[in-house]
Amino acid sequence: MTGTVLDALAAHARERVEEKKRKLPLAELKRQLREREALSGFPFETALREPGLSVIAEVKKASPSKGVIAEHFPYLEIAKAYEAAGASCISVLTEPKWFLGDDRYLREIAATVSLPCIRKDFTVDPYLIYEARELGASAVLLICALLGRSELEEYLGIAEELGLSALVEAHDEEEVGRAAEVGARLIGVNNRDLKSFSVNMENSLRLRAAAPDNCIFIAESGVRTPADTRALRTVGADGILVGEALMRAENKAELLQALRKGYEEA
Numbered sequence: 088m089t090g091t092v093l094d095a096l097a098a099h100a101r102e103r104v105e106e107k108k109r110k111l112p113l114a115e116l117k118r119q120l121r122e123r124e125a126l127s128g129f130p131f132e133t134a135l136r137e138p139g140l141s142v143i144a145e146v147k148k149a150s151p152s153k154g155v156i157a158e159h160f161p162y163l164e165i166a167k168a169y170e171a172a173g174a175s176c177i178s179v180l181t182e183p184k185w186f187l188g189d190d191r192y193l194r195e196i197a198a199t200v201s202l203p204c205i206r207k208d209f210t211v212d213p214y215l216i217y218e219a220r221e222l223g224a225s226a227v228l229l230i231c232a233l234l235g236r237s238e239l240e241e242y243l244g245i246a247e248e249l250g251l252s253a254l255v256e257a258h259d260e261e262e263v264g265r266a267a268e269v270g271a272r273l274i275g276v277n278n279r280d281l282k283s284f285s286v287n288m289e290n291s292l293r294l295r296a297a298a299p300d301n302c303i304f305i306a307e308s309g310v311r312t313p314a315d316t317r318a319l320r321t322v323g324a325d326g327i328l329v330g331e332a333l334m335r336a337e338n339k340a341e342l343l344q345a346l347r348k349g350y351e352e353a
């Protein structure tokens with residue numbers, strides 16, 4: 088992703104938020120949430136704490152780097168297949184322009200499967216966190232490259248208050264340090280460079296040591312093979328976030344099993 092694409096994604100996310108606020112003001116959204124039963128026990132984090140390789144399986148129709156991944160996109164069937172295959176959690180893209188995501192996909196998937204779901208979007212405003220809760224998510228993504236330290240702290244606090252977990256995404260040493268400083272319990276290192284699109288597994292392998300021992304450490308993007316998960320186990324990673332490889336896999340259970348096996352064998 089060129090600097091401009093990440094900038095454009097963030098700018099478009101801000102526009103989307105303004106439109107959402109016009110349709111349903113934050114005060115009204117908050118009021119709706121107060122009528123809801125509290126979300127307790129941080130189910131997303133709890134699922135990731137299970138022993139063995141944790142797998143966050145992503146429902147993704149397209150991406151800026153790959154274009155359309157799934158022409159035919161039966162999102163509920165895909166989510167159900169992930170659940171049956173033994174995924175720990177599900178990630179659902181809600182960004183509409185570049186990832187062809189939709190809030191509706193998240194709402195329906197969260198209501199259908201029993202796995203905890205993360206809203207995968209460009210969180211540039213607290214509104215998207217409250218809305219994630221309303222859509223049925225139990226976690227949100229916070230991207231360090233888009234948020235300063237004080238925003239990260241504020242957004243983490245809002246998520247916490249709503250009972251949502253936050254996966255804090257970092258791409259380099261400085262960002263991992265920032266995630267740790269603000270007390271992120273779930274840290275994801277993206278193997279995809281948000282500026283150049285290039286994917287390098289070495290990134291998460293190298294940065295494991297920069298994150299606190301006791302955080303849940305997730306390797307994101309480009310994870311495809313048992314050799315990848317074997318290497319990740321060796322450095323002490325807890326889980327993976329996999330989109331494209333699982334989306335394209337005819338037999339999702341088989342791929343998931345192979346990835347787990349690679350991890351167990353390390």
Ligand SMILES: O=P(O)(O)OC[C@@H](O)[C@@H](O)c1c[nH]c2ccccc12
Binds near residue numbers: 309
């Ligand atoms: O399809 P992949 O290479 O397995 O990647 C999944 C996930 O890591 C990727 O979709 C992602 C990581 N961080 C993001 C931030 C926004 C949108 C998407 C992402």
